[in-house]
Amino acid sequence: MHDAKSKLTNALWRIYNRMERPSPWTTGGNLPWNDPDFSQRMLREHLDESHGAASRQRAEREAQIGWMWQKFGLQPGHHLFDVTCGPGLYAVEMARRGCRVTGVDFGPASIDYAKALAKKAGVDDKCSFVQQDVRRMDFAGRDFDAAILLYGQLAVMIRVEAGALLAQIAQALKPGGKLCVELLNQEKVDKTDSSWWFTDDAGLWGDAPFLHLGERFWDDDNKISVERYQILHLETGRLDEIHLCDQAYGVDEMVAMMKGAGFTAVDVYPAWAELPLYDADEWVAYVARK
Ligand SMILES: C[S@@+](CC[C@H](N)C(=O)[O-])C[C@H]1O[C@@H](n2cnc3c(N)ncnc32)[C@H](O)[C@@H]1O
Structure with missing residues (x-):
């Protein structure tokens, strides 16, 4: 428990210190479809x-x-x-x-x-x-x-x-x-920046309590949207960060x-x-x- 709490604290600091605007495809760019x-x-x-x-x-x-x-x-x-x-x-x-x-x-x-x-x-x-x-x-x-x-x-x-x-x-x-x-x-692609959050205990992001923080950035020069998801698993303190990039043509x-x-x-x-x-x-x- 103590370990999970310190991991949660570290995760919150990682979120706090995140890159302001992620560059497309520098840290992945697709959902982890192939993760079992x-x-x-x-x-x-x-x-x-x-x-x-x-x-x-x-x-x-x-x-x-x-x-x-x-x-x-x-x-x-x-x-x-x-x-x-x-x-x-x-x-x-x-x-x-x-x-x-x-x-x-x-x-x-x-x-x-x-x-x-x-x-x-x-x-x-x-x-x-x-x-x-x-x-x-x-x-x-x-x-x-x-x-x-x-x-x-x-x-x-x-x-x-x-x-x-x-x-x-x-x-x-x-x-x-x-x-x-x-x-x-x-x-028709959404060309605005936005952010959202929600909590759940079952779904696409995990099957135990988690906090999902999402941000969306539109890169108008390159016509790419970048979505950054931070999923904080509350029981373990693990933080998953996923970037999803979409190239518009x-x-x-x-x-x-x-x-x-x-x-x-x-x-x-x-x-x-x-x-x-x-x-x-x-x-x-x-x-x-x-
Ligand atoms: C939105 S789903 C659509 C699946 C299917 N075409 C349908 O409409 O029911 C996208 C699919 O693309 C697959 N996918 C994405 N990138 C891939 C890649 N590089 N190689 C193989 N499959 C990939 C994912 O695993 C996922 O099954």
Whole structure:
């Protein structure tokens, strides 16, 4: 107890002495998706159909899947590549509709869940799920018919990694194959600084009493938002500091980046093609053809 109290005091001083404005990507820049405990807690959020914070809710996913199926011209037997597939909620549904699917994600609990979900749906023979960092994957020459990279994950990578990932996906597609990427609309991104706090004893940040302090900074020169979370675990005095960076892209910039990565044509769908998504207006869907 004494030890926890002195750790709490040290943690409060660390918070007090924090860097005033964190620079993007200097101390991480993504959630710890691949940490086993975090991944397990995040899985609960993915599967919680009362909100769409980690994965979209079922009806929204179905609207997206139906739209992509048609835009990609998918048919049973086609092979889909789901990059950052999470717990396989899109991939397994695509397999139920007849596709073969390869999903990659570095969240251990998500990949385990995706495999179990495929089995439960009776489509495990059509699905392959790989636990890997997509920045290090190599699926070149696999001749996928289509690929998806959903819910803004391209934006949590530094520009050079994002470009390299798009090029890697292009190399994995067959000629004429299509990629759908969804990204936040740069014009609609919140460009203000803010801060917040809350306490809880269960949730994404931990399963024992904790204090969460959050700050958000908008870097207008580089069009990046940086969120800094300090999570102070009250029983142990441990302090977790997590930075989440999001690179915003203008439409022209994104189209140029996709073409630079090896795609020949890019169609742009503002407001997520006007699908009935609660936050559609904040997103742009891009469909690029190799
Ligand atoms: C917001 S979730 C979306 C998951 C899924 N696409 C969906 O919509 O249900 C983002 C996913 O990206 C994965 N992710 C983020 N960065 C990654 C990386 N570098 N390599 C592999 N997976 C990554 C996370 O593990 C997480 O499952």
